[in-house]
Amino acid sequence: MSALDIIGDDLKTELPGGETVRFTYLDYAASAPCVRAAAEAVAELLPRYGSVHRGTGVRSQTSTVAYELARDVVAEFVGARPGDEVIFTRNTTDSLNLLARALPGGTRTILFEGEHHANLLPWPDPVRLPAPSSPEQALAAVSAVIDERCVLAVTGASNVTGEIWPVRELADIAHASGARVVVDAAQLAPHRPVGLDDLGADYLAFSGHKLYAPFGAGVLAGRADWLDAAEPYLYGGGASATVGDRPGDLTWAVGPARHEGGTPNLLGAAAIAAVCAALLVADRDALHRREQDLLARLRDGLDGVPEQSLFGPDHPRVGIVSLALGRHDPARIAHRLGREHGIGVRAGQFCAHPLVRRLLDADRADGCTAPGAGLLRASFGLGSTTEDIDRFTGALADVLRS
Known part of the structure; x- marks a missing residue:
């Protein structure tokens, strides 16, 4: 057994005809299933669980050590530098709201309208740039508006198209102007290493529930000066x-405690740290190759599916694809995939309404898609198999033809 094995990977579901099949879960971008490392970390702590910090006795002392050790492991996972802090939050949205409140007065936030709402909505009076159609366009747009009064808030990977953004190149432009960079790594962290220096990030945010640790915790990591100067969250x-x-x-208080008011989520922090520790020793190159093989198989399989338009560029992306379905309602198709084929996907606008509307408008302009409420998204990760991919593309073709 591996620390990165999926809990419930053998989950079965019954189809209308009475057949029982293995449930195919292709909604990792919303919430990833729990891996063994996270579940075992929680189970190990439960018999000795207590409130962290200041308490006496074995429960409090054990819990305090576990909580601060979790912080150290996450710091290693993100490549925290001297002067960086790791703060445990509820999720990426919570992390970015915390940082938005900590911005010094007069700071302008630069972001793209294609961001997830977690990175689109918290910032005061942001400058919204149109979602770019290429990395070069993104770099040019930021170069035109960035200066030392700014912070650039950008996603690491799109939750709609799976596109990996040119974060390092954008960060270099921002830093050359004296600006800081915040990376929403919610979709990137489960798929790629997320070192702060490698990305050129001053701050990094991600969620445990997307990193195979669904126990209600998230992370904000980065430079301490703004955080220590701000009012507590x-x-x-x-x-x-x-x-x-x-x-x-x-x-x-100063340090992480300043923004961790109340009793912290020890179990959530320990679960995140356990997954981070497992990924630190995993063969990330092999995991990446496997994911890209699945992505290529999915794209090839979609070639035989009628009435669909695949969004997203050909340059690198994580295991996420979104489709427009012509005259079909994506929500109805998703429901049929679940009920008739035992396949879990997602339909809608994925908390990225401006981007999805722009994609749909462009598709309709080409005469491909009738007005609709959203897209169909399939996303995968550690527990996904070639069988899952083939079942999805085959079932989607059947449902669209019927």
Whole structure:
């Protein structure tokens, strides 16, 4: 057994005709299933679980050590540098909202309209650039508006097209102008290494539930100066160092505790760290090759599927594809795939409404797609197989023809 084996990989589902089949899960971009490393880390902690920090006795002491060790492992996973902090949050959305509140006054945020809502909505008065059609267009657009008063907030990989963005090149442009860079790595971290220096990122955010650790925790990692200067994200115990007898008579903690008010999610942090540790020793090149083989197989299989348009460039991307389905309603097709074929996919706009609308508008302009509410998305990861890919493309062709 491997630490990266999927829990529930043998889940069965019954089809309308009475046949029982293995459930094909192709919705990793929404939430990845749990891997053995995360489940075992939680199970090991449960008998000794207690509140972290300041408590006495074996439960509190064990839990405190586990929590801070989790922080150290995540710091290694993201390549934290001297002066960086790792803060545990609820998810990527929570991480980016925290950082948005910590921006110094007068900071402008530059972002593209193709971002997931987690990175599109939290920033005060952002400058929204049109979603680019090529890496070169993205670089040119940022070069035209960036300066030292800015922070560039950009995705590592699109949750709609799977496209891997030219983050390092964008970061080099931003840093040359004195700006900082925030990377939404929610979709990138499960598929590729996410070192802060390698990406050129000042800050990095990702979610445990997309990284095979669905226990309600996320991560914000990056430079400490803005975080230590900002008001705490949550006012309360843990964030406060001292509290006097009168309102306002207090001092706030520095370091991660400043923004981790309340009792932290120890089990979520331990689960994320366990997956990070497993990925640190895994053969990431082999995992990447396997994923790209599955992606190529999926694209080839879609060639035989009628009335669909595949979105996304030919340059590198993670295991995510989104389709327009001509005259068909994607939500209805997704429902039929689940009910009639035991295949879980997703339909809609994927919390990236401006990007999906732009893709649909472009497809309709070519006369391919009737007005509709969204796209059909298939996404995969560690537990996916060639059988899963073939079942999906075959079932989709059958459903669209019937």
